Amino acid sequence: MxxxxxxxxxxxxxxxxxxxxxxxxxxxxxxxxxxxxxPVSSFPLFGDKAQGSYFWDVDGNRFIDYMCAYGPNVLGYxxxxxxxxxxxxxxxxxxxxxxSYKMVxxxxxxxxxxxxxxxxxxxKNGNDVTTAAIMAARAATHRKKIIFVNGFxxxxxxxxxxxxxxxxxxxxxxxxxxxxxxxxxxxxxxxxENEGEIAAFISTPYLHGNFADNVLPADGYWQKVRKLCTxxxxxxxxxxxxxxxxxxxxxxxxxxxxxxxxxxxxxxIANGWNVSCLCGKDFMKSAVSSLSYTGSYWMSAVPFAAxxxxxxxxxxxxxxxxxxxxxxxxxxxxxxxxxxxGFDLRVSxxxxxxxxxxxxxxxxxxHQEWISEMVRRGIFMTSHHNHFLNASLTDEDISLTxxxxxxxxxxxxxxxxxxx
Amino acid sequence: MEDxxxxxxxxxxxxxxxxxxxxxxxxxxxxxxxGFQHIKxxxxxxxxxxxxxxxxxxASEEDLAxxxxxxxxxxxxxxxxxxxxxxxxxxxxxxxxxxxxxxDGDISVCIKDGPGAIIRVEDHHMLTLKxxxxxxxxxxxxxxxxxxxALFDGKINAVACIGTGDIRMGGMISMVDNVNRILDRxxxxxx
Numbered sequence: 001m002x003x004x005x006x007x008x009x010x011x012x013x014x015x016x017x018x019x020x021x022x023x024x025x026x027x028x029x030x031x032x033x034x035x036x037x038x039p040v041s042s043f044p045l046f047g048d049k050a051q052g053s054y055f056w057d058v059d060g061n062r063f064i065d066y067m068c069a070y071g072p073n074v075l076g077y078x079x080x081x082x083x084x085x086x087x088x089x090x091x092x093x094x095x096x097x098x099x100s101y102k103m104v105x106x107x108x109x110x111x112x113x114x115x116x117x118x119x120x121x122x123x124k125n126g127n128d129v130t131t132a133a134i135m136a137a138r139a140a141t142h143r144k145k146i147i148f149v150n151g152f153x154x155x156x157x158x159x160x161x162x163x164x165x166x167x168x169x170x171x172x173x174x175x176x177x178x179x180x181x182x183x184x185x186x187x188x189x190x191x192x193e194n195e196g197e198i199a200a201f202i203s204t205p206y207l208h209g210n211f212a213d214n215v216l217p218a219d220g221y222w223q224k225v226r227k228l229c230t231x232x233x234x235x236x237x238x239x240x241x242x243x244x245x246x247x248x249x250x251x252x253x254x255x256x257x258x259x260x261x262x263x264x265x266x267x268x269i270a271n272g273w274n275v276s277c278l279c280g281k282d283f284m285k286s287a288v289s290s291l292s293y294t295g296s297y298w299m300s301a302v303p304f305a306a307x308x309x310x311x312x313x314x315x316x317x318x319x320x321x322x323x324x325x326x327x328x329x330x331x332x333x334x335x336x337x338x339x340x341x342g343f344d345l346r347v348s349x350x351x352x353x354x355x356x357x358x359x360x361x362x363x364x365x366x367h368q369e370w371i372s373e374m375v376r377r378g379i380f381m382t383s384h385h386n387h388f389l390n391a392s393l394t395d396e397d398i399s400l401t402x403x404x405x406x407x408x409x410x411x412x413x414x415x416x417x418x419x420x
Numbered sequence: 421m422e423d424x425x426x427x428x429x430x431x432x433x434x435x436x437x438x439x440x441x442x443x444x445x446x447x448x449x450x451x452x453x454x455g456f457q458h459i460k461x462x463x464x465x466x467x468x469x470x471x472x473x474x475x476x477x478x479a480s481e482e483d484l485a486x487x488x489x490x491x492x493x494x495x496x497x498x499x500x501x502x503x504x505x506x507x508x509x510x511x512x513x514x515x516x517x518x519x520x521x522x523x524d525g526d527i528s529v530c531i532k533d534g535p536g537a538i539i540r541v542e543d544h545h546m547l548t549l550k551x552x553x554x555x556x557x558x559x560x561x562x563x564x565x566x567x568x569x570a571l572f573d574g575k576i577n578a579v580a581c582i583g584t585g586d587i588r589m590g591g592m593i594s595m596v597d598n599v600n601r602i603l604d605r606x607x608x609x610x611x
Contacts, residue, residue: 015583015584016584019580019583019584023577023580024577024579024580024583025580025583025584026583027579031583032582032583033579033582033583036593038588038589038590038593039585039588039590040582040583040584040585041585045583162517163514163517164514164515164517164518164598164601164602164604164605165601166601166604170514210594211592211593211594212594362525362557363525363556363557363558363591363592364590364591364592364593365590365591368590368591384593
């Protein structure tokens with residue numbers, strides 16, 4: 001096959017215009033720098049419309065989207081049921097002085113759905129609720145220190161960045177302790193060295209950091225951590241912002257056989273209508289109530305209505321099973337295409353959030369080249385981040401993905417006769 | 421990997437960092453503790469060379485209008501920054517934090533069709549080699565000398581330049597990311 005190769009003239013025009021009035025043009029993870037558009041010329045910079053598993057950029061190029069807006073798209077862009085619920089709520093009210101009862105309905109649904117949840121607290125972004133969780137843990141324990149797992153990402157507030165980041169000062173992170181993933185002995189050691197001083201242990205349910213193969217929890221790891229935290233009065237916080245609802249609608253802690261004290265959700269709650277949620281056990285409810293922590297848009301009703309529709313539909317579809325099935329088809333097809341062309345494509349992490357890496361070299365240069373060829377042919381993937389699926393992805397989409405992957409592997413192999 | 425030399429022909433000791441900086445500023449004349457017979461070289465060549473260093477590193481707009489001077493000055497700045505990155509990564513407390521996150525390998529920091537340097541990382545210790553990389557594990561390449569100069573002078577932002585394609589990065593981006601964090605600290609020392 002010979003795919004159409006995208007051109008991005010209008011994207012570039014919009015980007016040039018953007019750089020005049022927006023720092024970096026498009027900043028953050030959706031932009032070319034943090035988004036690792038390598039090379040920039042292969043990637044679209046601005047979108048125009050989206051539907052299901054596709055988005056179209058401003059040049060009219062269609063993409064099968066394996067990033068799903070970095071997670072929010074879980075049922076398909078513009079899901080009819082979710083959007084209908086949202087638009088019905090728009091007609092009534094959204095951001096009002098007296099919050100809508102929709103908040104109560106969504107909280108009840110979260111409590112009914114999430115295994116460890118006795119209450120729910122709403123905000124906008126994932127970092128809003130990871131920050132709430134940390135503050136609540138400190139308020140409840142009167143302790144300062146927090147254990148992080150190396151390779152972490154819990155948002156962008158200074159407390160969860162690193163000391164060498166611009167705008168972060170040593171005092172912001174002075175109470176942060178770091179352990180390696182799956183190293184329970186190290187966790188024990190750090191806890192012993194800081195006896196009585198640790199407020200919380202915060203972690204994603206498995207290691208799904210960037211630029212490295214994702215790693216699942218070792219057998220018994222979470223159970224041991226859970227026991228230690230209970231014994232030492234350390235609040236166990238699971239950051240389920242990325243994986244939430246994709247492994248288990250009851251929470252990724254439930255998926256791995258343990259219970260968090262608090263669990264953070266965002267991306268998949270409402271299929272792109274923006275809301276985040278902190279859930280937790282009854283003993284943390286009072287500490288959360290005590291926080292001075294609020295935001296102008298946090299009780300907007302439209303995302304609550306969308307969230308109710310989205311969660312109900314995810315449960316009805318048995319979404320985690322559905323996504324796993326689709327993911328195994330996708331990754332199986334990609335691995336087969338790789339192998340047919342002499343490439344060693346590694347797939348890691350949970351299937352529904354698969355991470356890819358070509359291992360023929362140790363620099364990621366080949367992998368970036370292959371991803372670039374995929375994107376230029378309308379399959380949107382990234383070279384540095386786990387991928388996401390949504391429920392609307394079809395077998396036809398997966399077949400096309402496999403065909404394009406094969407073509408892209410052939411192009412890269414041809415570019416490197418010294419290797420293939 | 422080791423920095424510095426164990427054998428030398430001339431040894432210039434400085435009792436403090438202030439004295440070393442005085443030599444650079446031209447307020448202190450270095451006295452060798454070894455190689456006194458080379459004093460003529462020191463007085464006639466070495467000290468004037470440090471004056472030239474200032475001319476190239478703190479170039480006037482007038483001097484920069486000369487394209488040959490511009491290229492030499494920008495090349496010198498590239499090497500200085502690359503060496504500074506290694507020293508800060510090895511010595512500065514926060515730089516060392518960045519360095520400990522960088523895996524082993526060579527990072528190419530270069531100007532397209534122009535000069536380049538290699539920042540070699542081994543066991544989180546960094547060493548700069550002032551030559552272009554034939555192979556690398558990560559790369560940060562500037563579009564041309566003019567862009568590189570604007571970046572070194574702090575007139576433009578590196579993140580914005582990645583978006584416009586004026587800076588190309590590739591390979592192990594985590595290496596480039598952490599080198600950029602150290603690069604942010606160069607101005608603290610060399611401004």
